[in-house]
Amino acid sequence: NNMLTWQRTGFHFQPEKNWMNDPNGPMYYKGFYHFFYQYNPNGAVWGDIVWGHAVSKDFVHWTHLPLALVPDQWYDQNGVWSGSATLLPDGQVIILYTGSSNESAQLQNLAYPANLSDPLLVDWVKYPGNPIIGPPKGIYKKDFRDPTTAWRTSEGKWRITVGSKAGRTGAAFVYETEDFKTYRLLPGVLHAVPGTGMWECVDFFPVSINSKNGLDTSTNGKGVKHVMKVSLDDDRHDYYSVGTYDETANTWTPDNPQNDVGIGIRYDYGVFYASKTFYDQKKGRRILWGWISESDSEKSDVLKGWASVQSIPRTLLLDQKTGTHLLQWPVEEIESLRLDGKDFNNIKVEAGAVIPLDVESSSQADVVAEFEVDKAAVEAVEVSPNEEFNCASSGRASQRGSLGPFGILVLADPSRSEQTSLHFYISKTSSGSHKTSFCTDQSR
Numbered sequence: 001n002n003m004l005t006w007q008r009t010g011f012h013f014q015p016e017k018n019w020m021n022d023p024n025g026p027m028y029y030k031g032f033y034h035f036f037y038q039y040n041p042n043g044a045v046w047g048d049i050v051w052g053h054a055v056s057k058d059f060v061h062w063t064h065l066p067l068a069l070v071p072d073q074w075y076d077q078n079g080v081w082s083g084s085a086t087l088l089p090d091g092q093v094i095i096l097y098t099g100s101s102n103e104s105a106q107l108q109n110l111a112y113p114a115n116l117s118d119p120l121l122v123d124w125v126k127y128p129g130n131p132i133i134g135p136p137k138g139i140y141k142k143d144f145r146d147p148t149t150a151w152r153t154s155e156g157k158w159r160i161t162v163g164s165k166a167g168r169t170g171a172a173f174v175y176e177t178e179d180f181k182t183y184r185l186l187p188g189v190l191h192a193v194p195g196t197g198m199w200e201c202v203d204f205f206p207v208s209i210n211s212k213n214g215l216d217t218s219t220n221g222k223g224v225k226h227v228m229k230v231s232l233d234d235d236r237h238d239y240y241s242v243g244t245y246d247e248t249a250n251t252w253t254p255d256n257p258q259n260d261v262g263i264g265i266r267y268d269y270g271v272f273y274a275s276k277t278f279y280d281q282k283k284g285r286r287i288l289w290g291w292i293s294e295s296d297s298e299k300s301d302v303l304k305g306w307a308s309v310q311s312i313p314r315t316l317l318l319d320q321k322t323g324t325h326l327l328q329w330p331v332e333e334i335e336s337l338r339l340d341g342k343d344f345n346n347i348k349v350e351a352g353a354v355i356p357l358d359v360e361s362s363s364q365a366d367v368v369a370e371f372e373v374d375k376a377a378v379e380a381v382e383v384s385p386n387e388e389f390n391c392a393s394s395g396r397a398s399q400r401g402s403l404g405p406f407g408i409l410v411l412a413d414p415s416r417s418e419q420t421s422l423h424f425y426i427s428k429t430s431s432g433s434h435k436t437s438f439c440t441d442q443s444r
């Protein structure tokens with residue numbers, strides 16, 4: 001409770017002080033991973049939004065650079081909001097972002113590096129012809145934001161998508177361009193889902209169905225599925241879904257409508273929002289960044305002088321076993337930073353047991369845990385066939401069920417009046433098969 005002891009992170013990205021939100025324009029350029037982020041240079045609350053900028057070679061050690069984009073034009077006077085970077089085959093670098101205008105209209109804008117030979121890309125130029133795209137007819141001016149990385153069509157034209165809503169239906173519009181200066185709105189929408197509200201920070205990218213390599217955003221054709229992700233403004237979670245992209249029809253269709261974006265699978269069942277992927281051409285992988293906001297009050301953010309962190313970037317792959325889910329793992333660079341290790345093996349976790357793991361004194365820990373479930377015992381347990389389990393509502397970590405929860409408790413005090421639980425819960429579906437939920441309980 002001593003305000004001087006507010007701790008900062010050792011692994012997760014943070015600016016030196018103040019408020020941060022969405023990841024923006026991640027890319028690998030001339031030897032550096034570039035990271036931009038929504039940032040308030042004037043305080044630890046959301047407002048006065050600019051693009052902060054930092055570079056790293058390993059995603060953990062960062063060099064903070066001058067602000068990349070600040071509100072200095074009528075079309076972004078109320079904030080330089082989220083956007084994405086595209087690397088063109090001829091070496092150009094394109095940033096598209098949303099400006100909140102002097103009248104709070106959401107307008108899409110183009111920016112590019114002043115000097116492409118600078119690996120740090122410190123100086124950025126706003127295109128004199130900005131804004132390049134305004135809200136489509138019938139769309140409210142405050143419901144149109146966050147342009148994606150562009151992908152190239154089979155004809156060699158570029159397309160982007162921008163999230164929006166009409167009534168309660170979340171939707172993604174698609175624009176086509178040849179020069180990133182003039183754009184044509186394609187008929188229809190890439191996708192829309194009734195009842196999901198405003199789609200923020202839409203992400204749209206290909207995944208391979210048979211290889212462990214990430215794919216460049218323009219890859220399409222055989223052996224490729226397309227993932228769509230939406231961030232729901234109303235419920236503050238990121239939902240993705242695997243489906244099929246039809247370039248000619250300008251549509252993306254989920255493989256399983258029950259897993260549609262906004263109603264199905266999430267990237268993360270903790271705090272994780274406004275995420276964005278990029279293709280790392282250096283290591284041939286797709287990497288996911290996501291914003292982790294604070295769970296404490298705004299008052300404590302102001303007292304400590306900063307708010308929120310970014311997730312550890314994760315390598316993303318299609319799970320070939322299910323075809324519906326993505327596999328996520330912290331980037332391999334994290335492993336090279338371990339200073340010391342401790343192993344605990346063959347621990348038997350009986351029902352109701354809490355087993356302390358003595359990690360001695362450690363202020364930062366990187367934990368890998370594997371649980372082996374006694375399959376025969378699980379089969380033998382009689383569970384009502386429709387026992388549904390929900391991470392957020394089903395009693396969380398403290399309520400005992402037939403097949404869970406089990407997992408680890410971190411940041412616990414000796415009496416465990418404070419603890420954070422990361423746990424699994426196995427439930428039986430109506431068809432008799434098993435389903436595993438992976439949850440976090442931050443209520444203590």
Ligand code: DQQ
Nearest residue numbers: 038081082145200201274
């Ligand atoms: N944050 C940005 C918007 C985006 C929202 C503004 C998502 O562009 O829709 O800071 O967190």
